[in-house]
Amino acid sequence: MIAPALILFTLFLVYPVIYSLGFSFTKFQGFGSPEFIGLQNYISLGQDPFFWRALQNTVIILIVSIVLLVPGSFALALLLRRKVPGGGALRALVFGPAIIAPILVGLIWVFILDPKIGLLNRLLGFVGVAPVQWIGGDTLTPYAVALVFIWGSIGFAMTIFYAGRQVLPEDVMEASELDGATGFQQLRYVTIPMMRETFAIVTILMITSVFKIFELVYMLTGGGPVHRSETLVSYMYFTTFTNQKYGLGMALAVIITVLGAVVSVAYLALSRERKTA
Amino acid sequence: MSFSITTAGRARRLAAAALVTAAAMGSLVGCSSSSSASDGPTTISLSMQNPDVKTADPATWAIIQAFEKANPNVKVEVTGEAVAEHLQKLSIAAQSDTLPDVFWVYKSNAEDMLKGGKLMNLSPVLSELGLSDKFPKSTVSNFTSGDAIYGVPYQGLLTGLWYNKKILQDNGLQVPVTFDDLLAVAKKLKEKGITTISNGANQSAFSVWSFLTDLDRFGYADKIDGILNSTGSFNNADFLRLYQHIAELRDAGAFASNVSTQTYQQAVDQFTSGKAAMLDAGVWGSSAIQKSSVAGNVGFWAGPQFKDGVGNQNIIMNVASAPLVVSAKVSKDNAKLAAVKKFIAFYYGDEAQQMLVDNGQPPVTTYKPKVDPSSQSALRAALDAASAPGVSSPESQPDLLVSTPVANAMYDSIYGVIQNQLTPQQAVDLVQAAVQSK
Numbered sequence: 001m002i003a004p005a006l007i008l009f010t011l012f013l014v015y016p017v018i019y020s021l022g023f024s025f026t027k028f029q030g031f032g033s034p035e036f037i038g039l040q041n042y043i044s045l046g047q048d049p050f051f052w053r054a055l056q057n058t059v060i061i062l063i064v065s066i067v068l069l070v071p072g073s074f075a076l077a078l079l080l081r082r083k084v085p086g087g088g089a090l091r092a093l094v095f096g097p098a099i100i101a102p103i104l105v106g107l108i109w110v111f112i113l114d115p116k117i118g119l120l121n122r123l124l125g126f127v128g129v130a131p132v133q134w135i136g137g138d139t140l141t142p143y144a145v146a147l148v149f150i151w152g153s154i155g156f157a158m159t160i161f162y163a164g165r166q167v168l169p170e171d172v173m174e175a176s177e178l179d180g181a182t183g184f185q186q187l188r189y190v191t192i193p194m195m196r197e198t199f200a201i202v203t204i205l206m207i208t209s210v211f212k213i214f215e216l217v218y219m220l221t222g223g224g225p226v227h228r229s230e231t232l233v234s235y236m237y238f239t240t241f242t243n244q245k246y247g248l249g250m251a252l253a254v255i256i257t258v259l260g261a262v263v264s265v266a267y268l269a270l271s272r273e274r275k276t277a
Numbered sequence: 278m279s280f281s282i283t284t285a286g287r288a289r290r291l292a293a294a295a296l297v298t299a300a301a302m303g304s305l306v307g308c309s310s311s312s313s314a315s316d317g318p319t320t321i322s323l324s325m326q327n328p329d330v331k332t333a334d335p336a337t338w339a340i341i342q343a344f345e346k347a348n349p350n351v352k353v354e355v356t357g358e359a360v361a362e363h364l365q366k367l368s369i370a371a372q373s374d375t376l377p378d379v380f381w382v383y384k385s386n387a388e389d390m391l392k393g394g395k396l397m398n399l400s401p402v403l404s405e406l407g408l409s410d411k412f413p414k415s416t417v418s419n420f421t422s423g424d425a426i427y428g429v430p431y432q433g434l435l436t437g438l439w440y441n442k443k444i445l446q447d448n449g450l451q452v453p454v455t456f457d458d459l460l461a462v463a464k465k466l467k468e469k470g471i472t473t474i475s476n477g478a479n480q481s482a483f484s485v486w487s488f489l490t491d492l493d494r495f496g497y498a499d500k501i502d503g504i505l506n507s508t509g510s511f512n513n514a515d516f517l518r519l520y521q522h523i524a525e526l527r528d529a530g531a532f533a534s535n536v537s538t539q540t541y542q543q544a545v546d547q548f549t550s551g552k553a554a555m556l557d558a559g560v561w562g563s564s565a566i567q568k569s570s571v572a573g574n575v576g577f578w579a580g581p582q583f584k585d586g587v588g589n590q591n592i593i594m595n596v597a598s599a600p601l602v603v604s605a606k607v608s609k610d611n612a613k614l615a616a617v618k619k620f621i622a623f624y625y626g627d628e629a630q631q632m633l634v635d636n637g638q639p640p641v642t643t644y645k646p647k648v649d650p651s652s653q654s655a656l657r658a659a660l661d662a663a664s665a666p667g668v669s670s671p672e673s674q675p676d677l678l679v680s681t682p683v684a685n686a687m688y689d690s691i692y693g694v695i696q697n698q699l700t701p702q703q704a705v706d707l708v709q710a711a712v713q714s715k
Contacts, residue, residue, distance in 0.1 A: 029681075030368035031389040044714070116535035136479075136537030138698060222479040225537040225696040226689050241361040243682045244386075246368070 017257065024251035030244045041251035050227040051252070054235035057142040061231065062210045062263075064146035065153075069206055070199065072150070073157035077165055078187075080158070091162070095155035105152045106219025110135075113144055113220065135220045141229035145216050152216075153209060157202050164198030165191070200271045204264050211260040232256045318352045319616040321607075324367070324377035325357040326599075333357075335564075336432065336636035340629045344620060351616040371395055376604040378613060379620065381431055384420070385680045387602050391427045397603040398425040399621075406622045411642040415672040416597040428600025429621060433639035434674055435663055436486035436559035436594040439566060439655070443574040444471060444554040456522055456581040460529055466554055467530030474531050475553035478696065481541035482688040483676070487557045487580045488523065489687070490594040493671045494580075495519045496587035501678050504712060511709040512702075515587050520701030522583065523694045537696050559594075563655040564637035577659040579668065595663045595670040597641060599677065639663070679712075686711030 024041055026034035045051045080091050097105065112119045113134040121131045134144045168191065176190045192199075214233040217223055223230040223238055230238065233256060240249025323341070327333040330341075334357075341353045356377070358366060364386065370376045376395060390396045403409045403426060409417065412430065420428035440452060445462070448469060453459040463473040476484050495515040503509025526532070533539060533547065541558075548556035549569035555578070556562065566575050582590035601624075607613045623629055627644050634646035637656055648657050662668070676684035686708045693699030699707065 029389065030364060031371050031386055031395070032393050110538060114535055114538045116533065116539075131534075136535060136696075218480070221538060222482070222540075224478050224482065224692065226693040226698045228698060237361075241365055243685055244364060244368075245682060 020250045020253050023247055024254045026247040028246040030246055034247065037247070041248045042255075044248060045251055045255070050230060050235060053228060054230040054232050057145075057229060058210065058213075058232045060142040061146040061149060061213060062207065064143060065149055065206055065210055066203065068146075069150045069154060069157060070203055073154045073202065074161045074199075076154065076158040077161035078191075081162060081165055091159075094158055097152045097154070098156040098159075100152065102152060102215035103219055105148060106216045109144075109148045109151075109216075110220055113148075135229070136225060138225065138228040141221055142231075145213065145220060145229070145231070148216055148220070149210065149213060153206065157206065160202050160205075161195070161198060164195050168194055196271065200268060203267055203271075207263050207267065208260055211256055211263075232259075318350050319612045320352045320354050321379060321613060321616045321620060322354045322356070322377040324363065324380040325355065326360045326363045326381045327357045328359055330355050330357045336633045336638045339632045339636055340624055343628065343632060344623045347623065348616075348619055351619060353620065374606070376606065378607050378617060379601055379603050381599060382602055383599050383681060384428070384677050387420075387427050387600055388422055390602070391422055391425060395605055396427045397605050397608050398427065399429060399603060400424070400426040402618055402621065403429070406618065406625075408621070408625050408642075411625060411644075413597075413643065415670075416641070419597060419673050419677075420600050428602045429625065430597030430641040431601045432561075432598050432633065433641050434559060434594060434596050434598040435639050435659055436490060436674070437580055437659070437662065438474065438487050438578045439548060439556040439558060439562060440576050440578050441548070441551065441554050441571055441574055442576055443571070444551070452576065452578060454582060456583045459531075459581045460525060462554070463526055463529040463531035472531075472533045472547065472553040473529075474526070474555045474557055475533060475544040475547040476536060476557040476695075477533075477539035477541045477544035478536055478692045479538050479540045482685070482692055484541040484544065484557060485688055485691040486559055486594065486674075488519075488691045489675045490580050490592065490671075491519055491522075491583075492516065492675045492687075493592060493594070494583055494586040494588070494590055497675050498671050499588070501675070504709075505679065507713075511712055512705040516705050517701055518585055519583075520690070520694050520704045523691065524701055527695055527697060532695050536692075560639050560656065560659045561637060563653070563659060566655040567637070567653065572655060575655050575658060577655075577662045579662055579665075589669065591668050593663050593665075593668050593670055594674055595639070596673050596677075598674075682714065683708065683711045 023034065025036060025038060027037045027040070028034035076094060080087055080094065084090075100108075111117070115121055115131050115133045115136055118134065120134065124130075124132065133140060135141050172190060172194070173186065176186050181189070212233055213231050214237060217229060217231050217234040218237075221229040223234050227235065227238070232252065236249050236252040236256065239245050239252055243249075325334065325337065331338045338355075341355060345351065345353060357363065363381070364383070367376065367380065367382060367386070371390060371393070382390070387396060408429075416430050417426060420426055420430070442452075444466075445452060448465055448471070450462050450465060451458070453462050459473075466473045474487075478484070495518065497516075500509050500513065500515075504511050533544070533553070539547070544553075545556060545558065545562060545565055547553045549566055549571055551571050556566075560577075566572055579591075579593035603617055607617050625642050630640040630642055630644040631646055633640055634648060634653075634656070637653075639656075639660060640646050646660075648660060650657050663670070676687055679687070690699065690704035690707045693707065694701060694704050
């Protein structure tokens, strides 16, 4: 019975991955025949400073996002779960950015973060703060991308936490209250442990999302200046399609896939270890 | 037993379904191939590097409309994507032998395709149509490989710096001639908070046309063969001096502070709204400039002459852009071949060349266009600059003589210095590394 699903999965997922892996060992510029060059593409990437910069930026975005996004969205979910007037509207408002296409999110934030015409620097200018190069410089851009990513994703993560919290058995909560647990103790010893799976899902989703960030960078800076703000995926796009180095681009794609899988599996393993401990 | 019978039955059903699907697809393919062979109109496909040819490339669109009107038995099916997607599509099509009949492609890609037997040699067609002598010699030699002419010019590439006469006059400045003049202009305008040269690196790293011409003012044409065959290097004293001059311009405040995040279109808007004294662009910008409030005050400058440059300094970049090429498959289909010949004859005829001019493009043949001095004042200024006494043009724009990765490294090197991310030495090293990276 699983044959049709297996065929589709093989056709649309496994085959492209294997195909890309094969191409990553070739020199291919789009036209003509691919030439087998062994590990040369991987060696070239190791010597490419722009690749290391893209990796560094991706790691910065990953750390900032996970550190702020997971607890932030969880806190929002708890906050918006309370019965307050207009709670539903507030939840919809927070979820709003999640339904905006990332390319538009990038466009919106260009007009906020641009060092010359951006809203933020104009507002800061009113209180005498000198213009800050939020994007387009070589220091703050990955942090700015992370914050924009958080803005776009927090509603989605919050919704998962909200749903996860809703299905927790209320009798357990009541029992802990009867036992005299404070709000913080209930959160620390009941809610969070019972939502461990939800935390894992959100974290894994955010890790994989960070490894796919492309449109935000494309709109905010185009990867510049001189590839200083590239993420792994935006640099892969540049390498493959703009520079027409398909073999090298596929090597980058393989690295991104492996890194994403390793980080996700490592987190899951860590998470399971804590559960069994 | 029953399990195996069921499985065999399923396999037969699957096989039958696959056959039916294949037959249906075969009939569809048969329909599409027979359409060009039937007595109805012949369709030729034209694939371009613009997502919306009608609005983004009105000159080509106008030519196609006029061609179809003049040739009711030929239909031109136009498609287009942004450059990267367009090239990706061509790459896939080249592998599956489904290239469009006529398409835009970079010169370096076209040469690869020619080697792979994917392109038609247009030499006999151009001779038959009497077009060989209608193109400048440099255009033909640019698109020739061995004995084959693999491409015809899509549009002209007349590039330089548009300037706002009023901004210069209001600040007591003359149109610069030399690099020192330009530097003085930048310093003066910086004091007034005005951007001297408007350009934008975001999603448009290629928008460094005037600096590419400057490379030719430092001997690029004579050096490039040596650089590519490893007897020379991009990291040479002449090019290094040019990059040092770009750094001097940057330090003088010539560029917008948001050059990193600004797109080319925003740079154009900055100029057409009177907020920048110059715009690094080409003749294609004339339409937007003509429609703007600065139209009556605009001139076109070939770029600065350098006292420490190499060779002729009085040059302007007036060359053919990337070519239009024809798929080799067209030569095997008589109806298509005849239709493509008609299209080429029309495209490079005087009527179509005037349409190019009417849509803000210079002609690509030797045709002398009619330009209205008032409603096309911007275009007139560019064409006048190109035909000024004593001015000559290189044979090709520097980035069109190298592979795509090297061209991209050139753009990065120039913007890297403009954005103060690379020193001049790092900039030339970056390009040399791309040259060496085979």
